[in-house]
Amino acid sequence: MLLAIDTSAGTSVAMVDGDRTLAEAASADPRGHAEAIGVLIERVLRESGAVPDAVVAGMGPGPFTGLRVGIAAARAFAYARGIPVHGVCSHDGIAEGRTAPTLVVTDARRREVAWSVYRDGERVDGPHLASPEELPSVVEGYTALDRVDAVEVSAASLALVAARLLAAGRPTGPDQPLYLRAPDVTVPAGPKRVTG
Amino acid sequence: MAEPVGVSAPVGAPLVLGIETSCDETGVGIVRGDRLLANVIASSMDEHARYGGVVPEVAARAHLEALTPALDAALARAGIALPEVDAIAVTSGPGLAGALMVGVGAAKALAVALGKPLYAVNHLVGHVGADLLTSSDGDDGETGETGGPLELPAIALLVSGGHTSLLLVRSLTDDVELLGETVDDAAGEAFDKVARLLGLPYPGGPEIDRAAAGGDPAAIAFPRGLTAAKDQERHRYDFSFSGLKTAVARYVEAERDAGRPVPVADVAASFREAVVDVLTAKAIRACADHGIPRLLLGGGVVANARLRELATARATDAGVLLRIPPLALCTDNGAMIAAVAARLIAAGHAPSSLGVGADSTLPVTVVQA
Numbered sequence: 106m107l108l109a110i111d112t113s114a115g116t117s118v119a120m121v122d123g124d125r126t127l128a129e130a131a132s133a134d135p136r137g138h139a140e141a142i143g144v145l146i147e148r149v150l151r152e153s154g155a156v157p158d159a160v161v162a163g164m165g166p167g168p169f170t171g172l173r174v175g176i177a178a179a180r181a182f183a184y185a186r187g188i189p190v191h192g193v194c195s196h197d198g199i200a201e202g203r204t205a206p207t208l209v210v211t212d213a214r215r216r217e218v219a220w221s222v223y224r225d226g227e228r229v230d231g232p233h234l235a236s237p238e239e240l241p242s243v244v245e246g247y248t249a250l251d252r253v254d255a256v257e258v259s260a261a262s263l264a265l266v267a268a269r270l271l272a273a274g275r276p277t278g279p280d281q282p283l284y285l286r287a288p289d290v291t292v293p294a295g296p297k298r299v300t301g
Numbered sequence: 302m303a304e305p306v307g308v309s310a311p312v313g314a315p316l317v318l319g320i321e322t323s324c325d326e327t328g329v330g331i332v333r334g335d336r337l338l339a340n341v342i343a344s345s346m347d348e349h350a351r352y353g354g355v356v357p358e359v360a361a362r363a364h365l366e367a368l369t370p371a372l373d374a375a376l377a378r379a380g381i382a383l384p385e386v387d388a389i390a391v392t393s394g395p396g397l398a399g400a401l402m403v404g405v406g407a408a409k410a411l412a413v414a415l416g417k418p419l420y421a422v423n424h425l426v427g428h429v430g431a432d433l434l435t436s437s438d439g440d441d442g443e444t445g446e447t448g449g450p451l452e453l454p455a456i457a458l459l460v461s462g463g464h465t466s467l468l469l470v471r472s473l474t475d476d477v478e479l480l481g482e483t484v485d486d487a488a489g490e491a492f493d494k495v496a497r498l499l500g501l502p503y504p505g506g507p508e509i510d511r512a513a514a515g516g517d518p519a520a521i522a523f524p525r526g527l528t529a530a531k532d533q534e535r536h537r538y539d540f541s542f543s544g545l546k547t548a549v550a551r552y553v554e555a556e557r558d559a560g561r562p563v564p565v566a567d568v569a570a571s572f573r574e575a576v577v578d579v580l581t582a583k584a585i586r587a588c589a590d591h592g593i594p595r596l597l598l599g600g601g602v603v604a605n606a607r608l609r610e611l612a613t614a615r616a617t618d619a620g621v622l623l624r625i626p627p628l629a630l631c632t633d634n635g636a637m638i639a640a641v642a643a644r645l646i647a648a649g650h651a652p653s654s655l656g657v658g659a660d661s662t663l664p665v666t667v668v669q670a
């Protein structure tokens with residue numbers, strides 16, 4: 106029984122038993138993660154009436170501020186219940202169920218997109234960042250890709266990915282957020298003069 | 302099975318776990334009523350040093366990694382199991398939005414997972430709540446009682462790298478008034494910026510303190526922001542440090558341009574004196590104006606020895622009782638947030654909504670969001 110949480114796009118929470126989704130709740134608000142997260146987890150627990158034995162956390166890529174809300178919640182929930190947390194790349198949830206070669210593309214802000222390539226349901230490249238203009242040339246080595254531009258990620262799909270990997274005895278991952286970008290800071294030069 | 306949040310009604314002194322992530326310290330504290338059981342703080346200060354100030358994204362990333370280890374350490378220190386807590390408290394603002402949201406997300410998940418009520422608390426009121434906490438088991442053994450009942454109303458001067466506020470506290474749970482605050486830089490920020498001007502590392506507070514040793518605080522007449530007669534109408538209790546910072550820069554540049562060595566000790570001592578002079582003068586004046594002979598200090602800048610010294614001297618002269626919590630409770634911490642929540646619970650306040658957000662500009666009049 107998996108409780109899955111993803112805030113890489115909107116906020117999505119689901120309770121999944123094997124390949125059955127018992128409850129799912131989502132908010133599409135791209136900036137309301139902190140508001141939505143508690144309400145949605147509570148609703149999914151109540152509606153499913155289930156007791157999860159692990160938590161699945163969408164690790165991005167996605168806008169950092171929102172992404173962290175879900176990961177923090179997933180880790181805290183798992184900690185409180187004494188159950189493990191399994192990180193899963195959020196793009197894997199988007200590609201779940203697609204067997205054709207697929208290019209998953211999500212917004213990465215700063216005029217960049219995050220992309221991953223899937224073949225036979227497996228991620229074979231990515232996630233990486235690219236500008237929208239350079240993306241076609243970056244992936245031109247992959248032929249016949251179905252392109253999926255996703256604006257939402259389903260926690261239930263993410264749970265299915267995790268369930269399949271766990272059932273096969275394979276590791277999930279990553280454990281850390283997929284930021285793909287260092288914090289945007291510059292080491293300051295010396296103080297600027299105030300007198301001419 | 303998760304119970305609906307907010308159904309538990311704690312009897313006696315509530316056992317509260319508080320989470321604080323408003324700036325660069327990940328704080329988890331545990332209190333039983335006014336009694337401090339654990340105060341664990343993980344700081345990302347070192348990661349900000351090379352940037353000369355707190356970088357919000359760096360702070361937020363650090364919070365996410367520090368939270369569960371801090372929870373673990375706090376529970377071990379308090380000697381309790383997480384399911385024993387009566388409520389989860391969290392700072393919902395003011396502070397850095399992205400940093401606050403890590404704590405809010407984690408606190409909500411804890412509350413839901415445990416079926417316990419959530420209390421979203423104002424960070425600044427938390428600094429006042431820190432003074433309530435009593436502890437007899439300091440890390441260095443039996444250090445005697447600190448804290449104790451805080452008599453209200455009281456004036457509170459809260460000074461850190463993120464805020465500089467003067468409050469009138471009539472009730473910790475229901476009536477906190479903002480008398481004044483900084484109109485530009487926080488005092489701690491001014492210390493950081495002047496330290497940089499003098500070529501000293503971050504954080505600037507302790508560096509300026511060190512550099513000022515042996516310096517003459519009266520050597521250079523640096524300006525005291527918002528103390529002129531014309532400012533006493535609108536900005537009687539407000540602070541401004543950006544003019545002071547510029548004055549220090551002008552002075553340092555003039556010395557360098559003239560080929561003279563910068564008298565670092567005198568500059569540091571004179572700058573520090575200008576800051577603590579204004580802070581303490583306005584705080585004592587607020588006490589006098591309101592007829593309230595009680596002043597509480599809070600915030601990381603309280604670590605500054607000269608601030609404590611001048612506040613003590615002026616409070617004594619003015620017949621004002623001065624309260625300074627232990628330093629580990631002056632800097633940002635989760636215990637102070639838990640302390641306010643414990644008072645809110647004792648006063649019969651309902652839990653916060655599970656839909657509460659992080660508010661980077663939460664006004665101090667909103668004790669509980």
Ligand SMILES: [Zn+2]
Pocket residue numbers: 424428461463464600601632633
């Ligand atoms: Zn603070």
